Amino acid sequence: MTDVESRSKIVEAATRLLQEQGIRAVTTRAVSETAGVQAPTIYRQFGDKDGLLDAVAEHVMATYVAAKTRTADTDDPVADLRAAWQAHIDFGLANPSLYALLSNPERAAHSPATTNGIKVLESRVRRLAAAGLLRVDEPRAVSMIHAAGSGAVLALLGQPSNARDPGLADAMFDAVTSAILTTTPPVRDPGPTTAAVTFGTVLPDLPALTDAERTLMAEWLTRSLTHLRSGH
Numbered sequence: 548m549t550d551v552e553s554r555s556k557i558v559e560a561a562t563r564l565l566q567e568q569g570i571r572a573v574t575t576r577a578v579s580e581t582a583g584v585q586a587p588t589i590y591r592q593f594g595d596k597d598g599l600l601d602a603v604a605e606h607v608m609a610t611y612v613a614a615k616t617r618t619a620d621t622d623d624p625v626a627d628l629r630a631a632w633q634a635h636i637d638f639g640l641a642n643p644s645l646y647a648l649l650s651n652p653e654r655a656a657h658s659p660a661t662t663n664g665i666k667v668l669e670s671r672v673r674r675l676a677a678a679g680l681l682r683v684d685e686p687r688a689v690s691m692i693h694a695a696g697s698g699a700v701l702a703l704l705g706q707p708s709n710a711r712d713p714g715l716a717d718a719m720f721d722a723v724t725s726a727i728l729t730t731t732p733p734v735r736d737p738g739p740t741t742a743a744v745t746f747g748t749v750l751p752d753l754p755a756l757t758d759a760e761r762t763l764m765a766e767w768l769t770r771s772l773t774h775l776r777s778g779h
Contacts, residue, residue, distance in 0.1 A: 563581065608660035640700065
């Protein structure tokens with residue numbers, strides 16, 4: 548068995564144990580028996596249990612993000628965002644131990660798969676902005692959606708499974724979208740904030756501008772949005 552094959556078997560075995568029995572079940576002995584490898588192979592491949600758990604979290608997150616990336620968009624960016632939100636909630640509730648690993652800030656900060664997941668969210672928010680539906684700038688919208696989604700999952704996981712509020716996730720989605728979205732469809736006069744956010748989405752594609760001019764215009768837009776949000 549090659550190192551690649553043994554590594555794959557070990558990660559798959561650890562993932563199965565984690566999903567079926569929780570994090571305490573992921574011991575070197577249990578993983579080696581499930582994967583059909585010797586314990587020293589695990590230490591050589593991953594260093595220690597934390598290294599193995601990092602690999603498991605990355606594997607699961609990468610698989611989840613790849614599935615989200617393959618999901619076809621519709622002509623309704625709000626409906627697509629809601630579908631992605633629900634997929635996130637369902638994933639978290641179905642994989643509580645894995646979600647706890649993925650929610651660890653130290654792991655997330657060094658996770659390519661987590662970074663790719665944020666990029667998928669950014670692309671969905673970009674579609675909202677391009678449609679003139681955002682009342683806040685894109686980074687703020689991404690941060691609010693990400694925080695609300697993670698918070699909703701953690702709050703639900705903190706409740707007994709038979710006593711969870713079935714409407715909490717939907718209520719959180721409605722709350723965050725009411726804070727970041729304008730009227731749907733956009734009104735004829737969207738107001739300066741929406742206009743500035745929408746213009747920012749097309750700025751990189753405007754012709755006949757130098758890089759310096761694009762940078763300066765982006766700075767002006769950011770400054771304007773800051774003042775608009777502060778009420779000045």
